[in-house]
Amino acid sequence: MVRGMAESILRWLPVLLLFFFAAVLVTACSTPMGNPEDGKRWYSMHNCFACHGPNGNDGKAPVVSSLEMSHWRFKRIIRNAGSPIMPKYPKEKISAQDVADLYAFLKAK
Numbered sequence: 001m002v003r004g005m006a007e008s009i010l011r012w013l014p015v016l017l018l019f020f021f022a023a024v025l026v027t028a029c030s031t032p033m034g035n036p037e038d039g040k041r042w043y044s045m046h047n048c049f050a051c052h053g054p055n056g057n058d059g060k061a062p063v064v065s066s067l068e069m070s071h072w073r074f075k076r077i078i079r080n081a082g083s084p085i086m087p088k089y090p091k092e093k094i095s096a097q098d099v100a101d102l103y104a105f106l107k108a109k
């Protein structure tokens with residue numbers, strides 16, 4: 001019984017792996033390309049500069065210029081920094097595209 005189950009899991013393993021990699025690929029490809037010029041606009045429009053400084057490294061909050069974190073982590077922080085100070089920005093306020101723009105802007109800065 002147990003052996004039969006292990007065998008059927010093994011038989012389906014390649015299919016499961018295929019689904020897994022397809023899902024990873026789709027997630028990676030659905031990250032929009034960021035436009036740094038637009039990111040610059042969102043940075044001032046959403047008042048990021050008030051805490052992080054006009055240059056991203058001259059505010060009271062942590063440095064965000066020349067950003068090295070992953071896009072995934074950056075997005076999570078924008079949605080919810082887990083900080084009592086930094087506001088949460090749901091997608092109604094900053095869309096996935098705008099997050100990508102901000103990311104491109106700060107990475108290049």
Ligand code: HEC
Binds near residue numbers: 046081
């Ligand atoms: C009211 C002040 C405030 C505003 C406005 C604000 N932040 Fe923040 N931000 C913070 C603080 C404080 C932290 C540190 C949070 C912590 O580590 O607990 C932070 C953390 C971050 C981090 C993580 C930095 C790191 O290295 O861990 C990023 C990235 C970031 N902010 C980007 C932004 C962007 C982009 C905007 C505008 C859309 C923004 N913040 C608006 C205060 C602010």
